[in-house]
Amino acid sequence: DAKTTQPTSMDCAEGRAANLPCNHSTISGNEYVYWYRQIHSQGPQYIIHGLKNNETNEMASLIITEDRKSSTLILPHATLRDTAVYYCIAHSGGSNYKLTFGKGTLLTVNP
Amino acid sequence: DGGITQSPKYLFRKEGQNVTLSCEQNLNHDAMYWYRQDPGQGLRLIYYSQIVNDFQKGDIAEGYSVSREKKESFPLTVTSAQKNPTAFYLCASSKLAGGNTGELFFGEGSRLTVL
Numbered sequence: 001d002a003k004t005t006q007p008t009s010m011d012c013a014e015g016r017a018a019n020l021p022c023n024h025s026t027i028s029g030n031e032y033v034y035w036y037r038q039i040h041s042q043g044p045q046y047i048i049h050g051l052k053n054n055e056t057n058e059m060a061s062l063i064i065t066e067d068r069k070s071s072t073l074i075l076p077h078a079t080l081r082d083t084a085v086y087y088c089i090a091h092s093g094g095s096n097y098k099l100t101f102g103k104g105t106l107l108t109v110n111p
Numbered sequence: 112d113g114g115i116t117q118s119p120k121y122l123f124r125k126e127g128q129n130v131t132l133s134c135e136q137n138l139n140h141d142a143m144y145w146y147r148q149d150p151g152q153g154l155r156l157i158y159y160s161q162i163v164n165d166f167q168k169g170d171i172a173e174g175y176s177v178s179r180e181k182k183e184s185f186p187l188t189v190t191s192a193q194k195n196p197t198a199f200y201l202c203a204s205s206k207l208a209g210g211n212t213g214e215l216f217f218g219e220g221s222r223l224t225v226l
Contacts, residue, residue: 032213034213034214036215041199041220041222042219042220043115043201043203043217043218043219043220044154044201044215044217045217046214046215046216049213049214087153089213091213093212093213097142097144097159097161097205097207097212098156098159098169099156099213099215100153100156101146101153101154102153103151103152103153104153
């Protein structure tokens, strides 16, 4: 899987949009971009994934640049419960069953 | 409700003792995984299994052992050979086909402390 680079930490005001960036400049054509989050002392939770097109679900939106070298996870109206470590992962799927979790971005939502 | 159950949530052991962490899933998933997490670090893969009676080493398998006798169960044994076993252990499962195969479902974790 391609290496991903994320900022170590970010802050966001409650009620505002949180935009979490991820660089994956060596991503290959068959690799998806996955996002997970981990609230302190809990197991990670899947958020969203995409290949080329932007994606949206009830939790977040994923914007992938046209060259696929970077992406942004958007939490449209952050709440205090969104404070967590967010992981961006490039993963090809198929017969590759190993997901590699880096250190992620600690998002702190402030009141 | 479907999900993954890990037990115990907290475990203390003395040096030199083996300990087994339980992981059970009722999601009918084929694949199961064990990850280790140290403070401030990401997750590192210990072992994974795609099918009953088969499993593969991950990135840090030394000092650990697993079994997969049933589809629902994937216990992890931390042996006395593991030099630094104090950590947060996470079990996960996933489908292998028919959709979003990169979506892992995680348990709540087991925190092991070696005294």
